[in-house]
Amino acid sequence: MSRITSHSILETINMIKLHHLDIRTVTLSLSLRDCISTDIKETGSNVYEKIIKYASKLSPIAKEIEEEYSIPIINKRIAVTPISIIGESSKKTDYVYLATMLDKAAKEVNVDFIGGYSALVEKGFTRGDIALIESIPETLKLTDRVCSSINVASSKAGINMEAVLKMGQIVKQAANLTSDRDGIGAAKLVIFCNTPSDNPFMAGAFHGYGEPEYNLNVGVSGPGVVRAAVEALPDDVDFGELATKIKKIAYKITSTGELIGREMAKRLDIPFGVIDLSLAPTPAIGDSVANILEAMGLEKCGTHGTTAALAMLNDAVKKGGIMASSYVGGLSGAFIPVSEDAGMIDAAKCGALTFDKLEAMTSVCSVGLDMICIPGSTTAETIAGIIADEMAIGMINKKTTAVRVIPVPNKEIGDYAVYGGLLGEAPIIAVNKYSCDKFVNRGGRIPAPIHSLNN
Amino acid sequence: MEESKLVITITGIDKVGIVARFANVLAQHQVNIEDIRQTIMQDYFVMIVMADFNKANCSFHEFKQHLLELGKEMDMEIWVQRKKLFDKMHTI
Numbered sequence: 001m002s003r004i005t006s007h008s009i010l011e012t013i014n015m016i017k018l019h020h021l022d023i024r025t026v027t028l029s030l031s032l033r034d035c036i037s038t039d040i041k042e043t044g045s046n047v048y049e050k051i052i053k054y055a056s057k058l059s060p061i062a063k064e065i066e067e068e069y070s071i072p073i074i075n076k077r078i079a080v081t082p083i084s085i086i087g088e089s090s091k092k093t094d095y096v097y098l099a100t101m102l103d104k105a106a107k108e109v110n111v112d113f114i115g116g117y118s119a120l121v122e123k124g125f126t127r128g129d130i131a132l133i134e135s136i137p138e139t140l141k142l143t144d145r146v147c148s149s150i151n152v153a154s155s156k157a158g159i160n161m162e163a164v165l166k167m168g169q170i171v172k173q174a175a176n177l178t179s180d181r182d183g184i185g186a187a188k189l190v191i192f193c194n195t196p197s198d199n200p201f202m203a204g205a206f207h208g209y210g211e212p213e214y215n216l217n218v219g220v221s222g223p224g225v226v227r228a229a230v231e232a233l234p235d236d237v238d239f240g241e242l243a244t245k246i247k248k249i250a251y252k253i254t255s256t257g258e259l260i261g262r263e264m265a266k267r268l269d270i271p272f273g274v275i276d277l278s279l280a281p282t283p284a285i286g287d288s289v290a291n292i293l294e295a296m297g298l299e300k301c302g303t304h305g306t307t308a309a310l311a312m313l314n315d316a317v318k319k320g321g322i323m324a325s326s327y328v329g330g331l332s333g334a335f336i337p338v339s340e341d342a343g344m345i346d347a348a349k350c351g352a353l354t355f356d357k358l359e360a361m362t363s364v365c366s367v368g369l370d371m372i373c374i375p376g377s378t379t380a381e382t383i384a385g386i387i388a389d390e391m392a393i394g395m396i397n398k399k400t401t402a403v404r405v406i407p408v409p410n411k412e413i414g415d416y417a418v419y420g421g422l423l424g425e426a427p428i429i430a431v432n433k434y435s436c437d438k439f440v441n442r443g444g445r446i447p448a449p450i451h452s453l454n455n
Numbered sequence: 456m457e458e459s460k461l462v463i464t465i466t467g468i469d470k471v472g473i474v475a476r477f478a479n480v481l482a483q484h485q486v487n488i489e490d491i492r493q494t495i496m497q498d499y500f501v502m503i504v505m506a507d508f509n510k511a512n513c514s515f516h517e518f519k520q521h522l523l524e525l526g527k528e529m530d531m532e533i534w535v536q537r538k539k540l541f542d543k544m545h546t547i
Contacts, residue, residue, distance in 0.1 A: 004538070006492055006503050009462055013534055068515055070536045252544045259543040323547070423473040 006199035020287040021253065022072040023260050024221035024280040025112075026062055027200035028055050029207045029215045029273060031395075032081040033426045040090035044101040045046045047086065050094055051105035051114075054214055054270075059110040061267045065260060073260070074221065075422070076104060079205035080116035088128025095135040096142065103143035105402045114187075115205035117148040120195070123159040123445070130346040133166060137173035140185035144292070147203035153193035153391035155398045159446040164391065165437075168384030168440065172407055175376070179409035182417040187339075187371065191387050193401045195393030198274050199330040204367075206400060215273035216279040217308070217330060220384060221280045222253035224287040230295040243294065243316040250277070250320030276330030277321035278366055279313075281341040289313075289334050290343025290353075301343055302353030310334060311364035333366020339419065339426035340371055356432075363393050368401040371418040373426040376409040383407065385436035388446075396449050418431035459509040460538035461486070463522065465533035471502035476529065477504070479519055500531075505538070520540045 014098045015021040035046035043444040057080050057112045064071045080102070081318075086352065087095050099117055099225045106114040110448035116138060119129040136148050150167055171191075175183030197208015200217035229249045233242065257275045265272035281289045293309040314334045322328055338344045347353035355372065360369040368390050374383075394401030411428050418425040465477060474493070481488055481504070490505040511518060519535045526533035 004462075004541045004545055006494070008540055009464060009503055010501070010542055012544055013464060067519065068537050069540050070534055071540070251547075255543045258539065259539060354465070 004431045009139050011143050011409070012316075015225045015252070018072060019083045019224035020221065020282065020284055021225050021256065022074050022221050023049065023218060023257060024084060024202050025075040026058070026073055026261065027205055027219070028058050028214065028266050028268075028270075029079045029099045029198065029205075029211060029217055031207055031211065032053055032086050036086055036089050038089055038159050040087065040092050040094050040097060043086060043090055046107045047098060048101045051080070052108060053110040055105070055111065057268055059265060065263055065267070068365050069260065071133045071256060071260060073387075075112040076110070077205060078109075078111050078114045079116065079200070079202065079207050079217070081117055081207045082118040082120060082128070084119035084128045084132040084202065087132065088126065093128060093131040095132045097137050099135070099139040099146050103146050106145040106399055111145070113145050115147040115202050116148060116207060116445045117146050117151065119193070120151040121163045122151055122154045122160050124160065125163070125452055132151060132168060136170050136189060137177045137185060140158070140174045140188050142179040146188065147205070148189045149192055149195065149204040149206060151192040152387070153194040153393050153395050155194055155451075156448055157445070158448040159388065159391045159395060161388065161440065161446060162443055164387045164442050165381070165384045167387055168382075171383050171405065172380045175407045176409050182411070182419065183376070183406045184419055184423070185418060187423055190402050190404040193391040194399060195402075196330055196400055200276050201278065201280065201331060203404060207258070212271060214264040215271040215274065216261060216268060217273040218257050218264070219276040219278060219280060219330065220253050220257035221287070222249070223246035223279045223289045223292055224254060224284075225249055226313075227288065227292045227295050230292055232390060235297065239312060239411045243293060243312060246313060246316035247320030250317045251324050254321035254324035256351045272327065274327045274329030275325045277318055277328055277332040278330065279317055279334045281335060281337065282290045282341055283342055284423060285342050289336055290341055290347055294343060300350065300352035301347040302357045302442045307360050307364055310336070310361050314365045335367055335370065336341050336361055336365055337371035337404075339373065339417070339424040340422060340426070342433040345424070345426055348429050352439065355429055358447050359389060359393075359421040362390060362401055363397060366400065369403045369405055371423065373411075373425065373428045374405055375428055376407050378407045378431055379437075381435070381437040381440050382431060384440040386431065387438045388440060395446075457539065459507055460489075461506045461508050462536050462538050462541060463504040463506060464534040465502040465504070465526070466499055468498070470493060470529070471504070473500060473502065473529065473531065478526060480525055481506060484518050484521070484545070485510050486518065507521070516520050
């Protein structure tokens with residue numbers, strides 16, 4: 001008999017069946033640099049054909065593996081080279097056309113999202129960057145599966161405040177152009193500091209400049225499993241024991257992701273890239289990062305102690321996960337998207353979780369202010385202020401931070417925005433009512449910080 | 456060959472003929488049983504079969520579907536998974 005015990009087998013089955021252990025995404029990361037041409041139509045057809053060529057087997061193979069291991073693979077996605085570069089050499093920089101070709105290809109190969117409608121502008125804009133950024137609202141209105149991300153800051157370059165203000169306006173326009181769907185356009189747009197080049201998660205996935213021609217990156221989803229493990233412990237175990245339990249379970253979750261990722265890559269005959277250790281919640285009951293924090297002893301996520309609990313969780317997940325794979329990358333932490341996490345939704349609804357607390361939480365966990373619905377009347381300048389604050393946290397702490405907020409058109413505090421699927425739903429929460437207009441209109445860059453005298 | 460090893464887990468209310476009927480499906484498809492463990496947990500019958508799919512006369516999909524159909528007929532829950540999953544998850 002194998003050394004695997006019956007208990008281990010039943011534990012794995014329970015993790016899948018009762019606690020939502022799944023692979024959140026298998027993301028094919030693909031370079032489009034060889035698609036560039038001076039004719040935008042030719043570029044578009046090159047892009048379409050390359051995606052079809054490399055991604056057509058992604059969904060069928062994912063389905064095959066799902067069946068053989070009985071592990072659900074929730075999303076199949078593609079990340080491509082930042083499109084600002086791909087369209088820039090064309091005489092006519094019609095980026096919306098390129099976006100429709102990406103969307104068409106994504107639908108043809110049956111993937112859920114395609115990311116990389118992106119530009120990296122932390123030190124300034126090129127002609128293509130500007131054209132792409134201007135086209136984002138229309139692109140997100142006209143396409144269903146295209147995701148956009150803009151990097152406006154880094155620890156090395158500082159914060160491009162002109163880009164921050166511009167993105168405040170773009171977020172607002174993207175939401176307004178999709179007002180019939182609670183501003184879903186803004187849910188497919190994320191603004192980054194220190195964006196990673198191998199992130200498999202949306203809306204921020206793109207194929208970075210230092211990446212190979214193609215590879216496969218994987219993201220797992222296991223908040224439900226961690227919650228169940230924490231809940232199973234007696235209330236009085238100390239933090240050392242709690243951290244050990246989380247590390248052990250994170251190891252198991254990550255091992256599964258690594259196995260599925262490598263198997264996928266092998267069958268697709270492409271290199272395996274990285275596994276992203278992030279605990280990605282889903283709106284399903286129990287599959288919630290907020291519920292893990294509550295299982296640690298908080299009455300509601302957002303109360304005092306939440307930042308400490310999240311810091312411990314995030315660190316333990318990384319420590320456990322890192323043992324399970326030699327190639328860890330992407331965002332790797334605990335995600336706290338409000339609308340995608342049933343526990344966060346509850347906490348925001350009852351007032352326990354506020355915008356300011358969410359900002360504090362982002363200083364210790366992966367990513368940032370994610371899927372937060374704010375009043376439709378919020379100005380572009382206020383959104384720019386929100387972005388600037390979050391970028392500052394990332395820049396100073398040398399970590400990735402991001403903003404994906406949705407100013408839900410025609411809705412105010414207490415109303416509800418509903419997106420469905422993995423994007424979920426959320427109550428609209430308050431932002432600070434005082435102005436930051438003069439500050440965000442100064443222009444220029446906030447200089448890169450000093451990297452010593454760390455206090 | 457580790458690649459072809461499977462773990463089949465069958466759970467449900469205990470009844471006559473579970474082992475016989477499932478073993479019969481495996482034999483029909485030339486799937487070799489390498490080990491069987493069975494136990495009763497809180498009135499539930501739990502059987503775990505380690506099997507080798509190497510010489511099977513059908514695809515994995517067909518084999519799994521056949522087992523799932525029998526599971527439905529006998530009102531038992533069936534999981535058919537590659538053993539690699541458990542090896543990877545439960546060993547360092």
